[in-house]
Structures are given as C-alpha cells and as structure tokens.
Amino acid sequence: MSIVMPRYYFDVIDTDGTQTDSEGQQFADLQAANVEALIALLDIAREHLIHHVGGSLHIVIRDEHDHVVLRNSLRLTQEVTDHQ
C-alpha cells in the first residue's frame, strides 16, 4: 500500500557558482517539488540579491535520473532615474 514518492534534487546557482544538492527531498510530484523550489528561490533572493543588484539566481530541479526537469530563474534589475 505504501507508495514511494519520487526524490528531487535542488541545485542553487548564483553569481558565486553552483551549490549542488546531494541529498534531495521526496515530494508527491514535480508540482509539489516546484512549490518548494519557488519558496526557496524567493527566500534566498531576499538575502542574496539585496547584495547583488543586477545579479541573478536560479534553482534547478533534477530527478532521480539526474535529468534537469525544471529551472526557475530570478533577476533583479534596478534603474536609477535622472530625478534621484
């Protein structure tokens, strides 16, 4: 009766490089895994992009076969106007 949930791996890529996830986490499906990835992306962005305006942040989701199944990206742009 027990159903083994698939495991997904979340790599975080920022201006300093890639942090590879070797443990992964189990989720019911890719959609659930992606919600986790989006929350992580926005949380990390709050800490990272505040110091790296103009930089970008990505979270890549890999499946158990090491295939990249989804990529979320965030870029913060800032425009300084003449009226500052």
Added chain:
Amino acid sequence: MEVLVASLARVAGSDERVEEAVRELSLRTRDVSPGGEIVRAGTQPTECCLVVDGFAARAQHLLDGSRQLDQIHIQGDFIDLHSLHLRLMDHSVVALGPCRVAYLSRRDIVEAMAKSARLTWSLWQATILDSAIARTWMSCLGRKRAHAALAHLVCELYNRLQPLGLTTKDAFLFPATQVDLADMLGLTPVHVNRTLAKLREDHLLEWSNREVRILDRTKLEELAAFDDNYLMRGRPMPSRFCEFENRAVNDEALWQSSTDAAESRRAIDGDSGQTREHSSRR
C-alpha cells in the same frame, strides 16, 4: 531524578529542601525513537514530562501540512510543565533523535508544590527561562536572516549544553535532520543546506554526522548578535524569596531572643520581676 535536581539547581540555585521534594516524586521513563511524538496536541495530559537524555522539540502543526518547531528541550528540561495550567495541549512535542523522557504525575507535582514553596519557586523560574528562550526565538524568526538565525541557534545550543558537560571544547552532538532545522528556522531545507554551506565556507561552523563543530566562536557570536543574558547562565536569582525567608527566620530569632531576655531578667530580678513583666505586656 538527579537530572531534574541538577537542572533546578542551575535555574534557581541549589537548595536542600527542593532536592528533597524532587527526590520524593516518582517517575517512569520511556525511550522515544527519532521523530516520535512525546506529547500530542489536543490531548489532556495527566503527566508532566522531562527530558532525561537527548533532545525534544516543541512542534506546532499548521493546516497546510507544514510544521514550526519553536523550542528545543535539552536534558533536564520540563517539556510541558505549563500543561499543569492547560485543559488541552495546544502543541505537540517530538523527539529529535533518540530521546529518553521521564513522566511525573501532575497530582504528585502539585502535591509537592503545595508542600514546598521553594519547589514552586524553582519550577516557576524554570518556566521563566523557558519563556525567555521562546521570546528570543521569536525575534530570531521575525528579524534575523538565515545565516544569523542559524548561527544564533548554534550559539544558544552550545551555551545551554555546556554547563551540562554535553559539549567538547568546540563541538556538540545534535541529531536534528535538515528538515528539522528548516522547521526551526522557518526556512526550506534547500535554504538551510545553502546556509550551512556558506557558514562552512566562511569557516564559522561545520555540521555533519549530527555533530556541530564551531570553527570560530567569536565570529559566529558576532554574526548571530548573540547575547547569553537571556539564558541566565550561572546567575540563579533566588534573592527575593531568600530575603522573605530570612526575614521570617530573623523575626522568629528576634522574638526568641527578646523572650529569652525577659526570662533572664525575671530570674535576676526575682520577685520584682512581676511588675516588669506586667509593664512589658502593656
């Protein structure tokens, strides 16, 4: 039981009367496996529970399936002393790693408290420390970003475990999983992973195989903005109560010495003492 005696001595100062009252309580112990529930939300507890060995965490389960761990209990901590005042438990307590707990009947505790004001005072102080830790967690969760919050957690644990002899010079065992950590800090495990990697990269701490190793304590405390004041370490505060107790004792002694004096005066004055006694009564 010695675990509780030692823990109360740390919070409220050692006191023979408290120790005696505690040693008279009876308890039963239980070994809880990692992640196991020690106290369940919504139940009506008839016992109070104490950590004898290992770690436990207070857990609140949210409707969306997520969980917040809002405090860690270490050896000697009462997990749910406040349940004496609750009809129903409003939160659960889970074991982090293998945990041995002791159950004491609420009836026994209340009876012992009724007999010993000193014990009541000590237990009250234990709950004061509990709420000081909870306040600090709240401000960490609300205001500190991941690195500082994680650093703060490690500083707190080190400082709480050290007086129990559960640390080495710069390390301690803490069998929480990354999911547990994430639930303590209100982060995703992905974020916790990243934060741990960053702290390791900056040579502040290492967390592997359930062992936390502090690489640079000064810098870690700086990052965490850690101030151990709230842990009341080594500064038990029994003063107010002591004063009152001593005053009661002093009053008795004064009374005693004045009656002694009156009696000796009577002995010396012989018959004439009767008039003196009469006047002193007025």
